[in-house]
Amino acid sequence: MTDTSIRAVALEGGFGVDRLTLTRRERIAPGPRQARVRLHAASLNRRDLLLVEGVYNPRQALPIVPGSDGAGVVEAVGSGCRRVKVGDRVVVHFFPGWIAGEPTAEKLATGLGGPGGDGVLREAMTIDEDALVAIPAEMSFETAATLPCAALTAWSAIVELGRVRPGDTVVTQGTGGVSIFALQVAKMCGARVIATTSSPAKAERLHALGADHVIDYRAEPDWGRAARNLADGRIDLIVEVGGAGTLESSLRAIRPGGCIALIGVLSGAKAAVTLTLAVMRQVRLQGVTCGDREQLEAMLRAVAANGIDPAISHTFALEEARAAFETMRAERHVGKIVVTI
Numbered sequence: 001m002t003d004t005s006i007r008a009v010a011l012e013g014g015f016g017v018d019r020l021t022l023t024r025r026e027r028i029a030p031g032p033r034q035a036r037v038r039l040h041a042a043s044l045n046r047r048d049l050l051l052v053e054g055v056y057n058p059r060q061a062l063p064i065v066p067g068s069d070g071a072g073v074v075e076a077v078g079s080g081c082r083r084v085k086v087g088d089r090v091v092v093h094f095f096p097g098w099i100a101g102e103p104t105a106e107k108l109a110t111g112l113g114g115p116g117g118d119g120v121l122r123e124a125m126t127i128d129e130d131a132l133v134a135i136p137a138e139m140s141f142e143t144a145a146t147l148p149c150a151a152l153t154a155w156s157a158i159v160e161l162g163r164v165r166p167g168d169t170v171v172t173q174g175t176g177g178v179s180i181f182a183l184q185v186a187k188m189c190g191a192r193v194i195a196t197t198s199s200p201a202k203a204e205r206l207h208a209l210g211a212d213h214v215i216d217y218r219a220e221p222d223w224g225r226a227a228r229n230l231a232d233g234r235i236d237l238i239v240e241v242g243g244a245g246t247l248e249s250s251l252r253a254i255r256p257g258g259c260i261a262l263i264g265v266l267s268g269a270k271a272a273v274t275l276t277l278a279v280m281r282q283v284r285l286q287g288v289t290c291g292d293r294e295q296l297e298a299m300l301r302a303v304a305a306n307g308i309d310p311a312i313s314h315t316f317a318l319e320e321a322r323a324a325f326e327t328m329r330a331e332r333h334v335g336k337i338v339v340t341i
């Protein structure tokens with residue numbers, strides 16, 4: 001490798017996991033208030049798979065380096081940097097342009113590995129220092145790389161927007177990155193967690209990670225009623241990642257005045273649902289899209305202070321990126337899929 005180029009995984013020539021190619025990118029010198037990060041680990045989110053498959057944005061310009069979640073070491077800084085210095089261990093924020101405050105169209109157009117440009121499946125990236133957050137001393141790069149998208153989304157749903165309190169009952173759906181972290185954060189907040197999943201083997205993992213009750217939604221298609229019965233009718237928050245196929249059940253299961261955190265659309269994005277279940281019962285339908293950098297910092301403090309250990313399911317090397325994406329597509333994982341760089 002020459003000093004002017006780095007290895008990267010890029011989507012070239014069309015959509016599809018089989019179009020992911022190990023290629024080279026320029027090593028870019030940081031400009032004013034920018035830093036170059038030598039990336040050591042990344043993690044995949046469902047969004048990355050959807051982007052690669054051309055579903056997330058069929059008009060996405062190619063080539064693009066996918067991936068939003070990365071962690072590494074600052075190896076160079078431009079003039080005027082105040083937040084970071086060479087040698088700092090950092091994690092990259094999902095929305096480099098959303099530092100704090102209300103979301104706006106401009107802030108939400110900065111997501112890495114998508115509308116905001118090339119992502120983290122590469123050896124180094126040059127980025128505004130404002131998008132970087134220090135990693136707690138005892139945290140590995142692999143663990144830090146699990147946090148920016150799925151975990152911050154779960155944190156926003158449970159803590160920032162959901163305002164879960166001790167004694168509340170939270171329902172999580174499935175064993176993906178968002179849901180497993182939501183389980184861990186909800187337990188940290190003192191909530192009771194009812195988790196759903198598709199298989200007995202994954203149910204065992206959920207119990208080991210602290211779920212109070214697990215419902216196999218294949219064996220029990222009316223999982224919403226089963227959850228409501230387990231909660232004596234009082235489900236305070238549902239982490240809704242299923243979308244079209246689960247929203248009606250969530251609306252029937254949530255208590256009056258409860259909150260459905262609308263996060264994912266795994267079973268479809270267009271739903272015909274009974275709106276009176278929300279209207280007449282004052283249910284809050286709360287869209288969640290990741291969070292801002294200050295919330296990422298707050299979450300990192302909470303993870304460190306409470307010893308939360310994000311669940312890493314599989315680890316692949318950069319050159320095995322296709323296998324990492326295929327593992328996600330086959331839903332073999334529980335928690336996060338990490339790529340070491």
Ligand SMILES: NC(=O)c1ccc[n+]([C@@H]2O[C@H](COP(=O)([O-])OP(=O)(O)OC[C@H]3O[C@@H](n4cnc5c(N)ncnc54)[C@H](OP(=O)(O)O)[C@@H]3O)[C@@H](O)[C@H]2O)c1
Pocket residue numbers: 044045046047149150153173174175176177178179196197198199202241242245246262263264265266267288289290328331332333335
């Ligand atoms: N709005 C945001 O900011 C944001 C951020 C991150 C993710 N998301 C979205 O949230 C969803 C989950 O993302 P992720 O990264 O956690 O995905 P992931 O890691 O790929 O999780 C997929 C898992 O979800 C479960 N699942 C699949 N279909 C389901 C269904 N119909 N009902 C219930 N569970 C189902 C399966 O687990 P089991 O086999 O255990 O059921 C599957 O393994 C995606 O739609 C993603 O786009 C949104």
